[in-house]
Amino acid sequence: MEKDNINNGVFLKVHISLFTSGVAAKLGKYLTTLLAIASYMDEKGECYPTQRQLAERTGTTKNLINRHIKALLDFEVDGKPIITRRIVYNNRGYANSIYTIHPISQVSIFHGEVAAVQKQS
Template identity: 35%
Template structure:
């Protein structure tokens, strides 16, 4: 198992190529990047907004506003970040947020166990792109476009 310092957030090029980065405010983009540093393999994370504010050298109010923007934002009709408020044990009325960073955000994580090979990254990129294209590889989509076949994407 990889140590936490060996886990990296990866921004898929499609977030740039397809314009997602340009649609978010710079503050929301900073918040998304900061959340992605904390995310687990399933996309969940639960950093305190005070922690994010400290690391981003911003007020908690600014971070809260940016996260609100992320929660309201939709990319191709789907959320890029969602939140579930969970009660804190033994503290009635207190909650902590568990955010989920969805694949539409363009972020994923990987460990640095490639041994100099980029194959794992290429495989991850291919799986990510297929997930955005209804499970169809780019090769299948290009072939279908040439033949006029409807893939239902």
């Protein structure tokens, strides 16, 4: 990997509780997509990736990413969504998705914190 492609100042935090709570096991194949979306996260938990960017980052197709996003939007931990999406339209009428990764996901960035989660069964 070229040194120019490494950003040593930004870290995505995957908290141990993602695994010890059982959330990762329940997410299964959708975990990679969640982390790919989260890799675009800002300090408020908002992310703006396109489906093409996510497909490239995960080595899959836009169709598969779309199915995974739909599953993630339905996924809840302790009755709370781990991710939500807002659709906004630009001045040309094209729709863009803005995702928010919530603290219950056990994924954060910068100085972000996560919410307590009950053990998943």
